[in-house]
Structure formats: structure tokens, C-alpha cells
Amino acid sequence: MQTAIGLCGLSVLAYVLRFIARTILLKIVPRLAQNLPAGWLLTSLRERVLRRLSQVVPSLVFQVGVFAVPHLGKTLTNIIHNVAVACTVLAVGRVVMAVLDSIEEHNREAILQASQTRSIKSYVQLGQLLTMIVMGIIMIGALIDRSPLILLSGLGAMSAVLMLVFKDTILSFTAGVQLAGNDMLHVGDWLQMDQVGADGMVVDMALNTVKIRNWDNTITTIPTWRLMSESFKNWRGMSESGGRRIKRSILIDNATVRFLSDSEVQELSHIALLKPYLDSKTREIDHFNDDFAQKAPDMAHEVVNLRKLTNLGTFRAYVNAYLKAHPRLRQDMLMMARMMESTTNGTPLEIYAFTSTTALQEYEMIQGDIFDHLMAILPEFGLHAFQNPSGNDVKVGLRQNEVGVLSL
Structure with missing residues (x-):
């Protein structure tokens, strides 16, 4: 009976402390944060992060208070303690995931306001992946009451398998770092990659994929690593220059x-x-x-x-x-009308100029x-544009020949 009462009291204490922590975090911290300058710190104090942070309290209460429960066996005490440690790690991991999500949302809002802002979604996703891996290793070690270092030493033998499983992820992350470091691609850029049928606006840059909304409103998804292993055309320079090129020819009939x-x-x-x-x-x-x-x-x-x-x-x-x-x-900008090499279809007169709008x-x-x-x-x-004869031209020519024969 004392053990049951102790566990119930510990549960009530955990719930009360969680309620107090949640109230402080959701009511007081936002008021204090209003004086902070807008940035990553203020972003990390959003309501979702604070709500998840309050959920760490119950597991901490059980983790510390389980040893004070009377007449609780050593084995059961260790089990409850290990489960509480695993729950604490899970709660902390969820807080880190929420912080990373908030940072990514802040970056997405900054991109909408300024197209030159770089996307950090691939870094955020990599951070979340590493957080889940570390969180899983620590939780498993806590549940089996073993040091996480033992599990990490066992992962060394599985490195070849992990490299094979996460091959695309590793390649895509490396490509994402190179794309961001060399300022090769932003969200909002016009990308053209004919070999994958992509021709449109970059709408999303994730860890493993880049999404392109084509001009026919279809979505093309490209693995990030392909952007470094294959060539693509970025039309950002055209947009930044403020002029769009005209490069088209008129075919002049040589006979005229x-x-x-x-x-x-x-x-x-x-x-x-x-x-x-x-x-x-x-x-x-x-x-x-x-x-x-x-x-x-x-x-x-x-x-x-x-x-x-x-x-x-x-x-x-x-x-x-x-x-x-x-x-x-x-x-x-460069502007000219130039003669091109004559062909069987006439002499091309090419117009090369740039419009004042993109x-x-x-x-x-x-x-x-x-x-x-x-x-x-x-x-x-006295000039005429070259045009291949159509069926109607042939028909008119035949009629004229017939009229000429009849007149003879």
C-alpha cells in the first residue's frame, strides 16, 4: 500500500510540476522574450518548443523521485528509472526537433521576404536525422542499462551497411553544402535541367530532393546529388540583370x-x-x-x-x-542586327537585344x-521572308501551268 501510494504521489507531483512549468513557459517566457531582438533565439522560443519543453518535467520527476518510493524493489526501481531516463531523452529530442523546425520556418519566412536568402532545410533535416540517431542510441542504452558507447562500438562493424543505406543521403548532403557554399541555387530561382524534364521555379530544397514547379504546374523532383553530378541552367542572372535576351532570326529569301x-x-x-x-x-x-x-x-x-x-x-x-x-x-546592353551564314532556307537576319523587363x-x-x-x-x-512552298502553292502553280498549256 505504501508503494502504491508513493507511486501515485509521485505521479501527482509530476503532473503538478508539469502544469507549473508549462504555465511559466507559456505565460511568462513569451513576455520576457518580447524584449529580445528578432533572430534565432526568439525563433527557438515559440509556443510549440516551450510546450514540448514542459513535457520533460514528469520524466525528470520520476527519474529522481523513484528512489524515494518506499518498499519498491531494486529491480522495479531500476526499470522505472531506466524508462524515465529514456522518456527524458525522448522529450529532449522532441524539443530539439521542434527548435530545428522553428528555425526552418523562420528561414522559409525570410525567403518569402527576400529571394536572396539561402534555404537551410537540408541542414535542418540532417540535424533532425542525427538527433533521432543519437536519441535512439541513448534510449536503447538506457532501457537495457548499458552504456551508449557499447552500442556505438558495435556500430563500427555495421559502418559498411550504414554507408550503403545512407549513400544517397550522404551524397545529397554533400551536394547541398556545395550548392549553398558556392551560391549556385536558391529557392525561387528559375532552373532548367532538360535531362530530367525540369524547367521552372525552385519551390523547395530538402536534404534529399529539390522540387521544381514547371511552367505547366507539374512538379519535378530531382535528387540533390544530381545537381552536382550533372549540369543545369540557372536563370537567376537574367532576373538580376533586369533584361531578358531576344535572339531570333528572320529568314530572308536570297532571290529578293x-x-x-x-x-x-x-x-x-x-x-x-x-x-x-x-x-x-x-x-x-x-x-x-x-x-x-x-x-x-x-x-x-x-x-x-x-x-x-x-x-x-x-x-x-x-x-x-x-x-x-x-x-x-x-x-x-548588347544590341545589334547581324547577318548569319546563308542556308538553303535563305539568309538569317538575327535580332540580338535585351528587353527592359524579365x-x-x-x-x-x-x-x-x-x-x-x-x-x-x-x-x-523589296524583300520577302523565305517560306517553304505549301500544298496550296503547288496547287496554284499547277493551275497556272494548265492555263498556259491551254492557251498554247
Whole structure:
């Protein structure tokens, strides 16, 4: 009866002390913490952490007070004491896990406020994993009444098995450290990794995986170690620069490239963007042709010996002037219209410039407006875009041939 009364009294004492500790931790500590600067210490004093900390008290009461229970056998005393020690270790481990969760939540909130903040989720998960391993070893040692060092010495023989089991975890942690140390990837970065079908925003960086929300709202999960063993493209530099690159070509039909006549040059000089170029280029060409005529008057009548403006070169000059005058293009970044190597599909005229925004919708709108304008103004220079003949073109050609045969 004395033993039962002693155990019941110990249980009541444990409950009362737990209630007192919980009240102090949840009512008084938050008020004192209000004067602390925002940071990791304040984060570790959240309600969930304090609630779990109060749960350490009952096991401590049993761990110390079980020896004061009268007429309790030595064996039963040791069992209750060992179970209380294991419960204490479990409660302390849960407190550490709650602190790590609070730190990770604080880091996640900081990422939402500033995209340059690095994610520490992989470190938190590694800390939780180590906490569980240490907690499990100490609890097992307490329950079997043996030193945890004995268990650790036995783990040496299992190191090969543990290395095999935790191979991906070890590789992923090493990769995560390298990614964070070299500032290679943040939550919120636009990542493109074609070999795994990832093209979108990084939404989560954990110990073993990195989650990518693709532009079609699908989720691609990549093992963290693959980001170090394989190449990927991070578009963060584009976002930070404030300009998004336009690199697209117009295919010019080679059959439409020719010299411009004087009347065509006069007509094109009415284009405001093109007039400075035509005035300067015309004076330069006239000066060259006059000098050549004086040196070789008998050959000055041949067109091949004289310099003349071409419709393609004049169009290229117009494109450069148009890009420089465009209000939505970055004038401090590389900008040009360049001729590429001719192919069987015509001569590509490539536009290389940067928009003043990185937003996808605005970027596509600016790019579309530029190429709409250039495609529409091509006929003004006597040029045509190259296009493979369609079935309708073949049909029209056959009809024209039939009409010609019938007329003959």
C-alpha cells in the first residue's frame, strides 16, 4: 500500500510540476522574450518548443523521485528509472526537433521576404536525422542499462551497411553544402535541367530532393546529388540583370536581295529612322564612285565596279536604328542586327537585344511587336521572308501551268 501510494504521489507531483512549468513557459517566457531582438533565439522560443519543453518535467520527476518510493524493489526501481531516463531523452529530442523546425520556418519566412536568402532545410533535416540517431542510441542504452558507447562500438562493424543505406543521403548532403557554399541555387530561382524534364521555379530544397514547379504546374523532383553530378541552367542572372535576351532570326529569301535604284533610295529616305544612314552612306558611295570614275573613266559605267546600296544592307541598317529607338529595349546592353551564314532556307537576319523587363508576358509582347513590325515592313525594301512552298502553292502553280498549256 505504501508503494502504491508513493507511486501515485509521485505521479501527482509530476503532473503538478508539469502544469507549473508549462504555465511559466507559456505565460511568462513569451513576455520576457518580447524584449529580445528578432533572430534565432526568439525563433527557438515559440509556443510549440516551450510546450514540448514542459513535457520533460514528469520524466525528470520520476527519474529522481523513484528512489524515494518506499518498499519498491531494486529491480522495479531500476526499470522505472531506466524508462524515465529514456522518456527524458525522448522529450529532449522532441524539443530539439521542434527548435530545428522553428528555425526552418523562420528561414522559409525570410525567403518569402527576400529571394536572396539561402534555404537551410537540408541542414535542418540532417540535424533532425542525427538527433533521432543519437536519441535512439541513448534510449536503447538506457532501457537495457548499458552504456551508449557499447552500442556505438558495435556500430563500427555495421559502418559498411550504414554507408550503403545512407549513400544517397550522404551524397545529397554533400551536394547541398556545395550548392549553398558556392551560391549556385536558391529557392525561387528559375532552373532548367532538360535531362530530367525540369524547367521552372525552385519551390523547395530538402536534404534529399529539390522540387521544381514547371511552367505547366507539374512538379519535378530531382535528387540533390544530381545537381552536382550533372549540369543545369540557372536563370537567376537574367532576373538580376533586369533584361531578358531576344535572339531570333528572320529568314530572308536570297532571290529578293538586289541593288537599290536611285529612285528607291530617294523613296526610302522619307523614313525618319533611315534618313541619317542614307544621307551618310550616299555621300560615302558618291565620293568613292567619283574617285573611281576619275581613275578609270572607261570602266565607270560598269555596275560591278561601282558601289551601290543593297536592299538587304539598308534593311539591316533600319533594323539597328529601330532597335535603338525602341523604348522597351535596354540601350546599355548588347544590341545589334547581324547577318548569319546563308542556308538553303535563305539568309538569317538575327535580332540580338535585351528587353527592359524579365516578366514573361511583357517579354513575349515586346518581342512579338518587334517582329510583327519587321515582317510587315520587309516589302518596303523589296524583300520577302523565305517560306517553304505549301500544298496550296503547288496547287496554284499547277493551275497556272494548265492555263498556259491551254492557251498554247
